[in-house]
Amino acid sequence: MDRFKELQEAKTAAQEVVARIDNAIASLDSAADWGIFDLFGGGMFSSFMKRDKIKDANDDLKEISDSLRILNQELEDVNMHLPETVSDTVCDNALDIWFDNVFTDARVQKEIKTELERLKEFRASVVKLIERLTIEMETGR
Template identity: 30%
Template sequence: MEWNQLVEEQERLQHLLLRRDHLFQQQTYIEQQLQALQQTLQEQRSARQKLEKVVAPSFIKRLMTSDAKLLRSEEQLATLLVKIHEAEQQHEKLAMQLATIVAEREATKNTDVLLENSTALVAKQRLWLMQHDPNKAKQFDALEDEAYQVIALKIEVGEALDASYRAEQALHAVAKALDAAHGWSTWDLFGGGMFVTYVKHSKLDASKQALSEAQYALNLLHNELIDIKEMQTDAIQVSIDGFVHFADYVFDDFFSALSVHSKITNAKAQLQRVLGEVNVIKTKLASMEDVLLARQAKIKEARTALLR
């Protein structure tokens, strides 16, 4: 096998192994998120039972009076029901993703043996360099280490870039759903009647569903960005702290408030801000990918030059 072919084969196998490691990390994240969601659901369902005891027997009282405490309890229950529904949806999607990851990891079982064979051949080349030119051998080892780091980071950046595209598409779907809801809401405001009110609420339900999909997509992007942050080395620096902080803010603040309150006009403005941030992330990741591809090509040239 020619040297260049050997290097390419080794890189391909390393890519598969690193992809498997990446899947394992994603599996760990998702299992943790599923546990947290399960705990949240238990707490929310317990709170729901308590609120229902307050709200359910109060139908007649609600007709006779405008008890502020009762109205607050009803609002809290409505909010909680939305949150429970969202948590259940996220739990279902994460469980499906976990099953896909486990299946993909199973498909890479035989990669270890193939990589061992490829690595053994590379070791012969390294031994030859050690015997004939120790300085070149040191350079070769340094290039091998950097090549491995670049492959690993390229995988993570590629995954994050794919996640950013999915998040952007999901957010555009939210924007489209909110535009539809906003139009029907305006008509309803000026006395559109029962049918318009019904359609408006169906459009709001569609907006919430689209929003749930967007939240899930951004959650995946968040996890990918965390992976990139943890992989930084002295040789390879990636500035994403602001992106990770932004993602945390989105999950803790923007989406829960929007899902619960359906304030359409404000929601549309907030959504444009989120889309802008995701676009910045996407552009940054694409730039990182270009840099890593260029560096990978230079490493390959340098390794080949050492063996001439």
């Protein structure tokens, strides 16, 4: 297979990763918004909505992982790591929803913000990869 086609396939795979990261960022942004509401006394409903958005973000992260696997197949020398999933255990759900308190809400909110930053950094590294691939495709080097 010629080099240009390999680069194009890698670029397409990287663009898919970015699209999936954007979905995860949107889910975590929504979880953060619900988390703020929850911190200021939103109650069980806001805890439930926040957890639903965290679940959506974790689903998005799985899709990122699947897309990254394809990208790594296309460009084996790319060494990137996915952010860890946001905690969504049964224990966390029970604590956050049924024993709704400011301490649990604050911890979960901090986790959401940390994961948002990691995703944004990861997205930036994939965008840089796309830029490098584009330059190589245009210049042939």
